[in-house]
Amino acid sequence: MVYVGVDLHKHTISLCVVNRERSVLERKRLHCCEEHRIVEFLKLLRKQQRGIQVVVEATASYEWFVKLVEPIAQKVILAHPKKLRVIAESTRKSDKLDAQVLAEFLALDMIPEAYRPTPRQREHRTLVRHRQRVQKGITSIKNTLRRILSHYNSDIKSLFTQEGLTYLREVALCQADRFVVDQLCLQLTHQQELLRAVDRELSAFAKAGSEQETANRELLRSIPGVGRVTSDVVVSELGDMQRFANARKVAAYAGLAPGQRESAGKRKDLHIEKCGSRLLRATLVEAAWQLVKRSPRWRDIFERLRARTGQKKKAIVAIARRLLTVMYALLKRREPFRPFAVA
Incomplete structure (x- = not known):
């Protein structure tokens, strides 16, 4: 059994292989787009060493890599980046050293593990976080409209009711501000349609959940x-x-x-x-x-x-x-x- 530390980036990955005694056996640097080469390297390593364990930090883009290597490795571990401070605080930091430290900690069984969400939880987070972005967009547009009206001492509490929007179309503004307000109103309508759509999607997603989730x-x-x-x-x-x-x-x-x-x-x-x-x-x-x-x-x-x-x-x-x-x-x-x- 050997231990593979992986320093994963957006375009490249650095791999370091160590044995149980933490002696470096091999290093490899590959491009993320070369998935076939990553698979070939790990399969050959598994064949030569009779098994491999892989560790990678739980960064934003780890999921594709974990799915790729799960069928090959005996065990794939997600390392908690914040808890693995030895890398973050290192004065001699490089991709090679980061991969080596991960591999050595894995050999010592000292990796602080991060939680890996289930596929359904990842989908749920995607929808919920998208809803937040849409809602923030709506709030930003509304704040901008209120700020423009405040320059004319014309802001009202009920601005975003049906009567308030009618008032907004009729309030006297300079030509530039009227153009901006009309554009913002179009954006607001579009964002509100997006919010209703994501709410419908979340409702359908909830109905498909388990009894326990419900x-x-x-x-x-x-x-x-x-x-x-x-x-x-x-x-x-x-x-x-x-x-x-x-x-x-x-x-x-x-x-x-x-x-x-x-x-x-x-x-x-x-x-x-x-x-x-x-x-x-x-x-x-x-x-x-x-x-x-x-x-x-x-x-x-x-x-x-x-x-x-x-x-x-x-x-x-x-x-x-x-x-x-x-x-x-x-x-x-x-x-x-x-x-x-x-x-």
């Missing part, structure tokens, strides 16, 4: 302020909740756990780590605001946190973290939300 959505929606969009984000970004050992680990995965620094017996809590999905964190914060508005008990907790920290933002992030732990508990125990149960 039940997970229903459990999440039992929480006040958690609707279809929030449940879609949580289900797609977190996947199977059973893979988390406890609520602390799911909060850390979402980047909502505060960092800590300890020295000489003294511990200091730092800001939240902000690792993982930004979309998940932002969605949980929005859901936290809704929960605070709808639930007197959660509002009371928020007010106490705000008084203690002196900041609304810190308080609502703490509520978002608690909300996530409640979601975790609901999905673990298979129980709906109880209004007076607060983690």
Whole structure:
């Protein structure tokens, strides 16, 4: 058995092969478009060495490579880039050295593994993240329209209702601003059509899901302020909740756990780590605001946190973290939300 470390880039890959004693046996550099050469090299290596294990960092473009080598290797491991700091912090960094370090850690069975989403979860994430991009486009257009009208002291609260859009077409603007506003209105209509289309696609995707996935959505929606969009984000970004050992680990995965620094017996809590999905964190914060508005008990907790920290933002992030732990508990125990149960 030999161990193959792979430093994967957009156009090229560097491979380093080591044995159990971590002696370098071979190095290879290939282009990503040469898939047949990659397969031939690994098949020959497997034949010569009676088995191979492969490790590659979980970068944005790893999936095609993993699918390519899975039928060849005895084991394919995704390395967690952030946890494998020895590469990130190296002063002598190169593709060859990165591949070698990966191979050596694999030989020592010390690779910090990254989670690999299932094919369905990847599809779900694709749709959910596309919806977010479309929604951000709509928000950007609306903000631009309001900014233009504010120059004329003509912005109104109901601008994007049917009556408001009629008002927008009739408000007196200079020729350049009128041209821009008309263009933005066309873009807004198009973006709203895209949003309706992706919502239909997400609805059809949800109907094709398993019974457990459907039940997970229903459990999440039992929480006040958690609707279809929030449940879609949580289900797609977190996947199977059973893979988390406890609520602390799911909060850390979402980047909502505060960092800590300890020295000489003294511990200091730092800001939240902000690792993982930004979309998940932002969605949980929005859901936290809704929960605070709808639930007197959660509002009371928020007010106490705000008084203690002196900041609304810190308080609502703490509520978002608690909300996530409640979601975790609901999905673990298979129980709906109880209004007076607060983690």
